[in-house]
Amino acid sequence: MKAARLFAYDKPLKLVDIETPRLKNPADVLVRVTGAGVCHTDLHIVEGVWKEKVEITLPYTLGHENAGLVEEVGPAVSAVKKGEKVLLHPVITCGTCRPCRIGEDMHCENLVFPGISADGGFAQYIRTSERSLIKLNNLDPADVAPLADAGLTAIRAVKKAASRTTSASNVVVVGVGGLGHLALQLLRCMTNANIIAADVSESKLRLAEKMGAHRVVDARKDPVKQVMDLTGQKGAEIVIDLVGNDQTLANGMKMLRKGGSLIIVGYGGTAHLKAIDVIFSEFSVLGSLVGNWDELRELVELTRQGKVRVLTKKGKLDEVNDMLDQLKKGTLEGRGVVIP
Amino acid sequence: MKAARLFAYDKPLKLVDIETPRLKNPADVLVRVTGAGVCHTDLHIVEGVWKEKVEITLPYTLGHENAGLVEEVGPAVSAVKKGEKVLLHPVITCGTCRPCRIGEDMHCENLVFPGISADGGFAQYIRTSERSLIKLNNLDPADVAPLADAGLTAIRAVKKAASRTTSASNVVVVGVGGLGHLALQLLRCMTNANIIAADVSESKLRLAEKMGAHRVVDARKDPVKQVMDLTGQKGAEIVIDLVGNDQTLANGMKMLRKGGSLIIVGYGGTAHLKAIDVIFSEFSVLGSLVGNWDELRELVELTRQGKVRVLTKKGKLDEVNDMLDQLKKGTLEGRGVVIP
């Protein structure tokens, strides 16, 4: 089969022919990929940022935001059958460790992460496991593949925000890209908060307004002051930082109201927290990862209800390097999805 | 009346005669102070650390950990009467803003903090408000005054820890002083976790064992490695940092298990959080302030049940500077309490 693989850090992916994966375990499922999203994390992987976090030897196939059709199922599989449209939760989990048993799939003690620590979905076929699948029914895999990572990361951050807000709370979303446009829609249907979006691009701010932001802030012009002005100088209960560079992290802390929470989703930078500030205002700083299986189920349902819509730009598998370039330059409109 | 007051930063308090405070508002209460705890925050105030956080002009009376006897009550007061023994919640709150209405007294929008932003309890009398009082009944004010701040700060941090632990979780307490010895006792009665105490002093580690620590770690000898060894190289679900310097904060992050939380209570230093680490392991960093009225009520009840006991070293009001010196040097055994 064809696959787009990483052979060397800081180099483009190569489109090569490799053997189609086979089922290994009784609960394995082989999926024909018909939509694979292109993510900032792919850029970070190529840059080598993840080298120290996971063990993997090059070359391997990237792509961790996958959807498609069930091609073959192992003997222990009962939840899906051949031909069904499915979305792939990004990780493969054991199902028996404590995190799995309490529903926190991402903290599975035996976790495999296709596209990061194993072969991913920039390929015609991917091997996954029954536990990783959600049925899509009438939804098109290529339209909703980005739910599997961008959407799933957004919903987990938004749920952390929702449990800490009430009507009249202010929530700031920093960065209106692949995750941001989904986070805004989710904040609209999961909270009654006042939603403020910040970005450095005019077109992204217009997009934010369409996706549900009540107010937008041009982050090139003292975003802290703007947020303070919009919140009666009290600050926001929640800042969701989808960018995560030094500057946005520092600003995020300054935008918070007493008792507020900074939810970090984007990465690259470092936050410097003076203990006295964190205590005096009783701030929380919460890392937020991709969500669990049930959060993905919830997200698919919200999409089915029409409350969440993914903006996608579709291409062929051999366009994946172009898409990564555009993502780097910030010129990609909507989430890139390759259809292998 | 006599009062120990701050006339200049970085100078000892002066014992002077000032006018006894009078009731101002209908719900005011005048309390004869019979126990006032001496706290690290008093040291920080003298050092000027709080200058930028609160507005107050010198001189004023320190002392924010107070207990005593009701001397006089305003016309709107019905919850206490003259002669009753009371513990003073450290802040005076309005009772009508939203934080007050949901029980988060410390986030009151009209908060006054005697001993920090107004005259405190290193004096014969202190003016407070009905909403700040808890009846002590058979408990002696001088024995339990430290519950009002050290204890109340400890219980709030421990409650944050308790809601994030299960039996078999590991909780590390860094610093076994005034707060630490109470935090350990509270962890014992409010969780079923494995409790690890860290300190740089041998005598404090012995104290930790008496107060409930299952294991102790000499923090002078690579505490991160010791905690990792004690937790099967997985790290602790919770680190409660009661010291809060650069070193303890950095170590605290390294001791955490995936999904773990660093609860910051001590201050002075700065935590540096790389976004990728915080996200990858989905860490939380939680500032923790002094607790609310209901947490103080809960703590008093636990004390009455015999589950919490405060170690105190009592002295007269004119010994307050000595106690502050000993606290600075780390030679004060138990919490210093002056009896004005």
Next chain:
Amino acid sequence: MKAARLFAYDKPLKLVDIETPRLKNPADVLVRVTGAGVCHTDLHIVEGVWKEKVEITLPYTLGHENAGLVEEVGPAVSAVKKGEKVLLHPVITCGTCRPCRIGEDMHCENLVFPGISADGGFAQYIRTSERSLIKLNNLDPADVAPLADAGLTAIRAVKKAASRTTSASNVVVVGVGGLGHLALQLLRCMTNANIIAADVSESKLRLAEKMGAHRVVDARKDPVKQVMDLTGQKGAEIVIDLVGNDQTLANGMKMLRKGGSLIIVGYGGTAHLKAIDVIFSEFSVLGSLVGNWDELRELVELTRQGKVRVLTKKGKLDEVNDMLDQLKKGTLEGRGVVIP
């Protein structure tokens, strides 16, 4: 002033002249009533249902759903001032007992309930307390008076429902009257559940559809079967029973899915729960009372956002008996509000 008072059970209210109430306590507030809702509980009071629940001697003024203008404030009042539009939380609370301190106003140990256990708002003026008031700003008291009881009872029930649902959950609302039309709107903005409304009247079912129900069930025709059919024979996660007679309570239990909750708001009947059924399916049966101050604040904010709109039928104070009659007969469209 004029007031509509109950002189004898099972008799109409009498419109009489009585003395205008005066401030008694430092935090008292006198409000000129410009909107007072008419509620099923008023009917129940007239019928003597509440005789054994509260101590009160006849005659007294009914009306527990009140809004108006601040006329006079006591010396300890700072949160409102003369001339401001306010909504009255239905009860007067002490502010110092534990339930008050944790925000559960309705469980205040020193609670007074104007219109039930003291003089209420079917009068030109009512005495209340600072703690009971919410500012309305640009909202008209007569338009929103029903938020104070019908709305506040609905939001508390809906919040209990919301914390027990996810997208794809089914919630059944039984009874689409004064509370029901508000509960439906609240379910739409506070959950992503599938909402099913049941009523015995065709016009109420049409109203339900306008107010947010996804599906309606004619309760005259085997509502249990209809709900089972609409939920794939699994039953609903939540049934909110706003009627509370023997029949609706029995049906409510039969409509529940495994793990489901019956939230009882309406009253009059008795629920018979076989222990084996309750355990086998792990059902919860939750009584739900009028909400607390913060829930009323939240509701006013949602009204301001345009997500909740009260249907009212306004009349003069001397029309109150007519309105009670219509309410009894089920012919009152929208919530009756008298403007004294």
Next chain:
Amino acid sequence: MKAARLFAYDKPLKLVDIETPRLKNPADVLVRVTGAGVCHTDLHIVEGVWKEKVEITLPYTLGHENAGLVEEVGPAVSAVKKGEKVLLHPVITCGTCRPCRIGEDMHCENLVFPGISADGGFAQYIRTSERSLIKLNNLDPADVAPLADAGLTAIRAVKKAASRTTSASNVVVVGVGGLGHLALQLLRCMTNANIIAADVSESKLRLAEKMGAHRVVDARKDPVKQVMDLTGQKGAEIVIDLVGNDQTLANGMKMLRKGGSLIIVGYGGTAHLKAIDVIFSEFSVLGSLVGNWDELRELVELTRQGKVRVLTKKGKLDEVNDMLDQLKKGTLEGRGVVIP
């Protein structure tokens, strides 16, 4: 192998020879039973109480509280291996439905309940599944088998209680038998509440005191009045009814404080709830089932810590009918455990 099986309702079990079960699915595990607890539910099954709740044809093997040694594992099993001591969670679950994915094993949509809806553990061998197992390590299966049902039911009820109590709350446990003696120990280590035990037997009240009750109530002498007297006429925040007959259920409701919860665990009777009472005092009535896998893990850990100890009376498999008789008469001291 030998097995004690039910051939007809209202008749003793028969000890017969049947074929040893074989593995069917890849994740199946065969366990050699070395401890199987005897439970009131076994009595109820024999009486036919469960006939309408589950589909099963006679004869079959009872016993749903099992522990033993792993004898054989299927090809997909990785969490346990031959020879390991294990406790069996009472149900076999699919692992892929939503309840399984959020950790609520008991609500599994494809649940099998050995001993109730399939062959159980009153036999030399039982077939179960990898997902149902907890490793016991140094604990003896025969000593702790009752944790699997009596203990697991107790811990779930106690956790519901714990989340609704604070220090100074009152919790009443009705019935001090197999479940009750465990519930008391769990309340001691999981709450700081005041614990009141009620029973009709003097020896059970003495046992209650040993197991952690602060106060005991002889239920033959107006237990409602006694509880009201012990709680300052306010009633208890929580009543856990482990008996569940008409009388205990009626009394339970009368013992509750405003806002209190009746947790029903025992069954046989019916509770009659007047809607006005349930609403006026905002009571909750909560059915409580056997707990989930993680609750069983937590319970095993508490047992390992020495905080929970099971009182057992051990016998051979052919003594099972005697034990059931003694259980019926209330003369069995401790939980009966057969060792096949």
